[in-house]
Amino acid sequence: MSAPLLRFAPSPNGRLHLGHAYSALLNAAIARRLGGRLLLRIEDIDPVRSRPELVAGLVDDLAWLGLRFPEPPRRQSEHMATYRDALGGLARRGLAYPCFCSRGAVSARVAALAAAGRPVAADPDGVPLYPGTCRQLLPGEVDARRAAGEPHAWRLDMARALEAEPGPHAFAAFDPEGGERRVAANPARWGDALIGRRDVPTSYHLSVVLDDADQGITHVVRGRDLEAATDLHALLQRLLGLTGPRYHHHVLILDEAGAKLAKSRGSASLADLRAAGTAPAGIRAQLGFPDDVGR
Missing domain, CATH: 3.40.50.620 (HUPs)
Structure with a gap:
């Protein structure tokens, strides 16, 4: 070992x-x-x-x-080429889609839904979940907008991702003194998370799981503010065929x-x-x- x-x-x-x-x-x-x-x-x-x-x-x-x-x-x-390849693989499997919405457009759509009595749930960080605007676009419109060079990010299609990897989902947690346990994960609470930015073919969530696997990281020690994100990381690891490390989320200063x-x-x-x-x-x-x- x-x-x-x-x-x-x-x-x-x-x-x-x-x-x-x-x-x-x-x-x-x-x-x-x-x-x-x-x-x-x-x-x-x-x-x-x-x-x-x-x-x-x-x-x-x-x-x-x-x-x-x-x-x-x-x-x-x-390592952008590594991230681009992984993102492209998810897109080809229909698990990721281009999102042309600006932050302002997303905020306006969320506000409109709330005004119509259809409030949008929030992710663990308190940010309203993406309402799926671009997920509904027809393939022809997507191709035309991309061909025209319209800026876009990439989002994980959570519903399709959970069809591909229905779970149950979990990650391994460890205690610095040696104990280990399995923690149930609920990636659905992150909705259609951003996995590729407009300016680079990745996001924190995608890069971190690929880096940990590529470097052979066995133990991740990070703050409790990232504990909820581990639910999403556990799903991405399964979608990408990666073995996840053990996690310890420490107190914050x-x-x-x-x-x-x-x-x-x-x-x-x-x-x-x-x-x-x-x-x-x-x-x-x-x-x-x-x-x-x-x-």
Whole structure:
């Protein structure tokens, strides 16, 4: 049996904060406890927000924390062909369809349905489910709009996907101390999820399952804010013929108001803390890790 393999996979759309530090250090601690290895993956599918200086910044922050990773790290931007092939395979099987709707158009359609007394359910993140507008388009119209170069994303046809893989669906969860259990999954609550963006032939959901399989990841350690997404990932793994890893979803680091730390809310970054004179040992102690974790 091969040694456990874990990954820490930040997105370079801002500087790392204490929440990222906790997740990275926990990954390192669990990898050590399991006798495994920890890889760094840079999830840079966003061509606009994933700027080179942010990639360099996160690598520098992790090194400052004392974390060491095998080189080179995997960069999602270098694997678009893999994602495109997988997306194309789902489309050819009738499990994915092009969506020409803008965010504004989707919001307007959801509002119209609500006004007509047909409210749309929300996904686990609280976002209204896509109402299926483009799923109803005739093949001829789809072909004509694509031939004309009209921008479009790709959505999973959840109904057809569940016909192809009716379940029951589940994923393996593990406890850092060694326990394991099966967790029932309900991918239907994500509706026709976005699996390919307008600007790149993938999404977080599609890329993450393909990357984990391609890298041979056996244990995924990530925040509880992604636990519900694992339902969708379990379905995608079955549709793509992939073996899923075991998952551990850890607690989140919250701010003084009880909200999750986030770059978009201006949470202090590790770079800010460094500039204020905080030492790496202080960060590790604050988050409850020994000084030698990751080394």
